[in-house]
Amino acid sequence: MRTLLLLVIVFAGAGFAVLFAIASALAEPRLQDVKGPPDDLPFMALRIPRADGGSIAAWFAAGDAHRGGVLLVHGIRSDRRQMLGRARFLLAAGYSVLLIDLQAHGETPGQQITFGYRESFDVDAAVEYLAARLSGRPIGVIGASLGGAAALLGKSPVGADAVVLEGVYSSIEKAVGNRLAIRFGEIGRWLAPLLVWQVEPRLGIRPDELAPLAAIQRLNAPVMIIAGTEEMRTRADESKALYLRAKSPKRLWLVNGARHEDFHRHSPADYERQVLDFFARHLAMPAT
Numbered sequence: 001m002r003t004l005l006l007l008v009i010v011f012a013g014a015g016f017a018v019l020f021a022i023a024s025a026l027a028e029p030r031l032q033d034v035k036g037p038p039d040d041l042p043f044m045a046l047r048i049p050r051a052d053g054g055s056i057a058a059w060f061a062a063g064d065a066h067r068g069g070v071l072l073v074h075g076i077r078s079d080r081r082q083m084l085g086r087a088r089f090l091l092a093a094g095y096s097v098l099l100i101d102l103q104a105h106g107e108t109p110g111q112q113i114t115f116g117y118r119e120s121f122d123v124d125a126a127v128e129y130l131a132a133r134l135s136g137r138p139i140g141v142i143g144a145s146l147g148g149a150a151a152l153l154g155k156s157p158v159g160a161d162a163v164v165l166e167g168v169y170s171s172i173e174k175a176v177g178n179r180l181a182i183r184f185g186e187i188g189r190w191l192a193p194l195l196v197w198q199v200e201p202r203l204g205i206r207p208d209e210l211a212p213l214a215a216i217q218r219l220n221a222p223v224m225i226i227a228g229t230e231e232m233r234t235r236a237d238e239s240k241a242l243y244l245r246a247k248s249p250k251r252l253w254l255v256n257g258a259r260h261e262d263f264h265r266h267s268p269a270d271y272e273r274q275v276l277d278f279f280a281r282h283l284a285m286p287a288t
Helices: 002-027 080-092 119-133 146-152 172-184 187-196 199-203 212-218 236-245 268-282
Strands: 044-049 055-061 069-073 096-100 139-144 162-166 223-228 250-255
Touching (some): 069 119, 080 096, 080 139, 080 268, 096 119, 119 146, 146 162, 146 212, 223 236, 223 268
Parallel strands (some): 069 139
Antiparallel strands (some): 044 055
């Protein structure tokens, strides 16, 4: 009995150590030099001031005077270069485009990745900058995964005129459970509370503050939700739940065969057609 108890204690301690290491890795900053902007795109590099005295690394390119602008927000452990494919077709359609590095990513300082919470302050600052730059023209946002969560979380959802959300998790509990299940099988879902428990002491954020499913109900803008039919990290039923909670007008597009990946790269023609149609409807300039 003593041997069995000792083995249980050893295995439990080892399991907790593994989960502690996973939590550390998930929240670790992904800072890196971002080369560019690319020579074939008319971007200017800039820094957008933050309320905490820091600044956000960004690229901006002006579009046509009769078009609005679109903020492009990358996914977790990436940077603004992830969104260059989207920038190209939006610029070709005449939209102004702003790409940013979220806090703790790329060239924007940050101590820890916070799964959309502190990143939301960067999205708000970027939208304010773009609105001022475009003198009141309509503003859209495309947020991929973490970028989409950042458009919903924080004190309030982003104040944009139209929002595209790609592969956004519904709650931190679901996000953790899905990822542990991929790594450890269904037993991973039983381990998820041990990771979620670490959120508040590590990040100073309550788990209920990382709940896009609740936050989307406060979004006062047309929204398009994109998800892959083969998603394992953010399952299609979670995206459907986000869609059901969102206010109208709203649109849901399930990308056939896609996993948790770059949906534009997976289905470029369909992606561009869907997104341009959505923005044409909801970012139209008022008639003069």
